[in-house]
Amino acid sequence: MISIHPLCDIPEIRAGDDLAAVLRDSLAKAGLWPLQTGDVLVVTQKILSKAEGRMVALDSVEPGAQALELAATTRKDPRLVELVLRESSSVVRAVPHVLITRHRLGHVMANGGIDRSNIGPGDEDRALLLPLDPDGSARGLLAALAGPEAAGIGIVVSDSFGRPWRHGVVGVAIGAAGLPALVDRRGEEDRDGRRLEVTQIALADQIATAATLVTGEGAESVPAALLRGVALPEGDAGAGALVRPLEEDLFR
Structure with missing residues (x-):
């Protein structure tokens, strides 16, 4: 049985904070420490980016001609456009109120993954970049929280993406450790004995x-949640495995 536990008492994160220590304290207060086999800690991109100092004051940005x-x-x-x-790495679509680009990490997303909501108090106009x-x-978080011998414990860094031809956003994994972000089931058989030819499971996105x-x-x-009771397959492919290579882009 999988259970989902919110971590509700995490303070406002600032650049340089020891995020692993903050998460450990929150897990302990929630009665979820120490981590155990089948645990996956999901950390939202915002607190990771804040801890890593990815906040930018817009007044410090000089737009170029393209911007x-x-x-x-x-x-x-x-x-913001700058x-x-x-x-x-490239602009995919630019129309009124919409700017979709291919991020340097390979993700195709609105506004280059840059966020201005829920980024904390401050007088200046600021923006938060992806890690x-x-x-x-x-x-790094997995090593700090579970140690070098961790097995069956995972970390997922989550963000929210829109999807082509679908309204609304869903959580996706932009970072992962301790689990295979993409599970390749090609070659297995379904219950009728038919060979699976294209099935790959975006496990980290599901989490x-x-x-x-x-x-x-x-x-x-x-800004974080623990999934307990997840049966993690073997493997440790990061979220980069989820990004479809340019040569496999079917829509350009």
């Missing part, structure tokens, strides 16, 4: 979405 042009098209703040371009290396950050049932998307102030 000014795209800002006129999308009707967005030119400073940050989006810096974080992205530089979410998979590496997940590995990230399950956690959003308690972390929420608005003012819930629940």
Whole structure:
């Protein structure tokens, strides 16, 4: 039986905070420490980015010519657009109120993954960027929380993405450690003995979405959750395995 436990008492995270220590304290207060086999800790991107100092004051950003042009098209703040371009490898779509890019990590997403909601108090206009290396950050958290000999324990760094042809956002994994983010079941047989030819399971995305049932998307102030009782397959492929290579892009 899988259970989902919100971590509700995490304080406002600031640059340089020891996020592993904060999470450990929160888990202990919730009666969930120590971690055990079948636990997956889901940490939202925002608190990870805050701890890693990925906050940018917009007043410090000087928009370039491309940013000014795209800002006129999308009707967005030119400073924000400049940050989006810096974080992205290409622009996928730019229309009024919409700017979709391919992030440097490979994700195709709105505004280069840059967020301005729920980023904490402050007088200046600020924006929060994605972590530089979410998979590496997940590995660091796993080592700090579960130790080098951890087995059957995982970390997922989650974010919220929209999807083509579907309304609404869902949780996705942008970082993972201690579990195979993508489970390849090709070659197995279904219950009728037919060989599976294309089935790959986005396990880390499934876990990230399950956690959003308690972390929420608005003012819930629940930036992490523990899934307990998850039967984790063997493997330790990070969330980078979930990104479809450009050569497999079917829509360009």
